Amino acid sequence: MSELKIEKLGKRFGAHRVLDDISLTVEQGSLLALLGPSGSGKTTLLRLLCGFERCDEGSIVIGGKLVSSPQVHLPPEKRQIGYVPQEGALFPHLSVADNIVFGLPRAERRERRRVAELLDMVGLPADFAGRAPQQLSGGQQQRVALARALAPKPALVLLDEPFSALDAALRAETRQAVADALAASGTTALIVTHDQAEALTMGRRVAVLWQGRLLQVAAPLTLYQRPASPELADFVGDAVLLPGRAHGGEAQCALGRLPLLDGMPQGDVTVLLRPEQIRLLPAGDAGVQARVLDVSFYGHDASVRLALDDGSLLAARVPGHRCPQPGEAVALQVEGAAACFAAAGGSSSGGGIATTRLQHSPALFRQRE
Incomplete structure (x- = not known):
């Protein structure tokens, strides 16, 4: 060979x-x-x-x-x-x-x-x-x-x-x-x-x-944990991209202060999480408070679209047997470390969710099993 x-x-x-x-x-x-x-x-x-x-x-x-x-x-x-x-x-x-x-x-x-x-x-x-x-x-x-x-x-x-x-x-x-x-x-x-x-x-x-x-x-x-760019992160799997600021191995963003993987940039950044890292807990538990907007059920898992109290939107992925109901109030916690990318132009946009996609939406090429 x-x-x-x-x-x-x-x-x-x-x-x-x-x-x-x-x-x-x-x-x-x-x-x-x-x-x-x-x-x-x-x-x-x-x-x-x-x-x-x-x-x-x-x-x-x-x-x-x-x-x-x-x-x-x-x-x-x-x-x-x-x-x-x-x-x-x-x-x-x-x-x-x-x-x-x-x-x-x-x-x-x-x-x-x-x-x-x-x-x-x-x-x-x-x-x-x-x-x-x-x-x-x-x-x-x-x-x-x-x-x-x-x-x-x-x-x-x-x-x-x-x-x-x-x-x-x-x-x-x-x-x-x-x-x-x-x-x-x-x-x-x-x-x-x-x-x-x-x-x-x-x-x-x-x-x-x-x-x-x-x-x-x-x-x-x-490739999945440390993609070379936000665009690539969004193409290889589903991505939650948040504006934030990194310092001392942590990043502050809409989901709180998150630990970062080793070797991440500092300063104004775009924080990368995968939807399965976002854990849904009962409303009132420690974490960021949110409301379930809608749910896409796939059997073995479900994609949950959420609205934070500040109006920001993001998606989480949960096991199918723990699928919440639309309108339900929940608390969000992040499991594991995040990756991040230096913000374009040296500063991140204020508030909301940073969404970055390759030209021609990669959702067109994404297949679920």
Whole structure:
């Protein structure tokens, strides 16, 4: 298996710059999630990696071998890349076994080498080998597509939003099976997705691509707790952004004096909390007093929109069994430490909730399970 190294990669289509100065490393045997909304350049990056497009700037190196630069372009069939498309793209006239061995040399196709091993690796019974793809569920078809990609023992596997066509329950089950299979094979892999939950659960690291540029590359926990900007915080999960002032490891804001994570800026800041950090208590308990405006119930949890006594609005997330009623008075306490960002222009706005969003609301790309 091989390391993927991308350095200062750039791509234009006419006057439009689609990718700009992309530098990224996927370590040997690891899985990196590339997260971004539609139009961010994810598909173009995949096409450059596969060799379907030529880059204008920079380089792509797989396993120490230069495969792409302005002067070098190795054709797709020589790059040792396995590819799993969005809907599997299995051949309906071939059996599961024949689909899996399709990319192998002719002699190995006849012998159907490794079919049982690969089916076991992706969590499917060996007797599925004789079935037609249309006899399988969507999740099972995606697992067969992964087995087909792994069969030639590629240097790198690329997964292009492979679970987007599955329902929520099947998506969670299938992505766990795929993650387990990739880990068992020790394959270097890159999964492209617009689903934040998918990126955070699958990737050892997550790279966020926005309008052709990488905003941050970090471990999932770091990306969620310490995003590089308020805009990114609002895109990766739900964010409560409050104007405040930080001093001595604490920040004063509409929810009181809050402890900060290490290394946060001081002075006028925008404070970041995640909705699940806001705990709802009975009215009159210690904490900031608020009123429930409305509730969005999801079963396992609920999103609660709240109004503070000063008129500020914010959202909290609570377990489904502790869902309050609209109009109910509550007290708010914050659990855990907050992050913060230096306020734009060196000072934060007075009063109210600071709301900062990326151009084109990230809510359009956010999916709940």
